[in-house]
Amino acid sequence: MTDDTRRLFEPVAFGDLPLPNRIVMAPMTRNRAGPDNVPGPLTATYYAQRASAGLIVTEATQVSPQGQSYPATPGLHGQDQVEGWRAVVDAVHAAGGRIVAQLCHGGRISHPTFQPGGARPVAPSAIAPAGHIYGPDWSKRAYEVPVALDRVGIEAIVRDFATAAANARAAGFDGIEIHAGNGYLVDQFLRDGSNRRDDAYGGPPERRARFLAEVVEAIADRVGGARLGVRFSPWNGYNDMADSAPERLFPIAAKSVAPFGLAYVHVVEPVGTAPSIGRRIADAAATKLIVNGGYDGETAAVAVGSGDADAVAFAKPFIANPDLPARIAAGRPFAEADKATIYGGGARGYTDYPGDDGA
Template sequence: MPADILFTPIKLGALDLPNRIVMPALTRMRAGPGGVPTALNAEYYAQRASAGLNITEATAISVQGHGYPNMPGIHSAAQVAGWGAVTDAAHERGGRIVQQIVHHGRWSHSSYNTDGSLPVAPSAITPPGHTYTAQSTQVPFETPRALEASELPSIIDSFRQAARNAIEAGFDAVEVHGANGFLLDQFLQDGSNQRTDDYGGSIENRSRLLLEVMDGISNDIGSDRVGVRLSPHGNLGGLSDSATLPHFSYVIAELSKRRLAYLHLIEPRASSAGIADDASVDSANNASLFRRMFVGPVITAGGYTATSGVEAISSGLADAVAFGRMFIANPDLVERIRLSAPLNRFDRATSYGGGARGYIDYPRFMELADVE
């Protein structure tokens, strides 16, 4: 199937994209001390500026929001300045760049907090598995502290300030990370949210924090510069929901009313998600389940190839497609798809942490052609 449809322009809110090939947020763990982006990060994003939309790795909204070593933040002046160099580099090469903002919630660890306090969550439920401390040591997850209702306005304010900081740093928009088992997702799903106040219990209550975050950010920077990422049926971090379809149908319908720049859905087949306890749901079905509930552009992500991406857009399941590992290994992915050129192989061993190797040294297709 011809890939021409991937190269048709599209408008996502205030953003005009020359193509529908999106680089999603990809954890790389290469920020400098203090979560400050460096020249290495600027080169990485600039190399991939030909993407219709370039979304940064998940970036912490506060000290409390950090959750893995060498994770960038957007809550200090130095971080804003560091990201400013990144956005300048991407824009100089003609790119459009969006910052994904996140709070890790129970996925964090006390070592990230200057006072050694426990990570926070909707409820004091220990996630399964292990995490990494700020010193890169793997340890079991701690039991988080349940947030008091009186603390939630501060969480919302931190998201709002992070969004304003992102715009100050030169980003074209922000993407709120409401997926993959992080704090906002922890509030959404009843396997991790057992609260009995206005932020727990009913579907409407569990959705409240996400919607208040979206409303606050939209008020500050304009809804046409705000996107959101969700992962229905995802079970990363031990999350689960007893009624995924009606719950996320409500959430997405409410988000649709806000006239956001876009909705970014992760398919359950992606490696960062899994099928929850709902055998009736096909492993590649989120776009088809929820697309009709959102009035606005939809980005779909999760194990796509160029061929399956074309099919997703052609069938109306999505308006743009995100390619993760393919973009890590192929900084010139847009041109490779255009030319039907072979792809570099993704090297998982160099994916997380480190320096230039496996980050900015993947060869471009024309470089390989010159060698041959």
């Protein structure tokens, strides 16, 4: 094991979140929630199998029925969902792990078939994304033009985030991550390709960051900033996203949440990205940095060993390698995930990948 690889296995404190190693399981939508979007026993098994990660970040979890984007994704807005997640958290803790809930609102990445009463989705501005979405029955549907949120609607969603965060803590989660990337609602407010507002939530980057800052403040008031992280994806065009100056926007957005004492920022920035702004974002937020984007054991070790990151998050490698930290420590190759079983389904391709013990 190289010195850099040893650094991956050194403990680190992210605010009030002590991590025994610097290998993070990134959030991944798997579409296995049960009726009423409640996570079930299979989800508990799935996350517990991966408890050797220094930190697990759950799949994106909607803060309200309005926030749903895809079929069979879990929520944290109803009591049955809280109880379902409590069983997941208990299983992870019993296996020695730590887990935070990633809270998300899909905004315009939704469809009336997901919305209460068949309403149109909401967004900062009435701009439909290009492409299509899968409805509850997995059929393709064209995106519809969303309704531009008014102040009352914005305030209601901020409250939904705070309530979901309180629910997460009631379920026993070790912390919260706000999904502010990948083209969902917080990201839609941040980027000028989706935010054309001319009020206090639009225009220059400082105003576009206001919604994020209000969400962070509301959650910090309920659960504390030292157990709270934020995920950004500055260069990601997923979900038809764009910004004219991401290298300026995202450090400004990070600075807007620095007063709340975040545990970390989690930046999706593919390994080797030039220019890299991950550390600038973390420094602006005055906190630790998790990076994510195509890393393997060697490149992750270099990133942490060089000080370019404080931890590295792995997504797809954790699907087929529940024992990923042990594989990295031993220098063993990663197994490949079955692409056909990533989204939806049951145990196959979810909980049946072998770990160290072959089970």
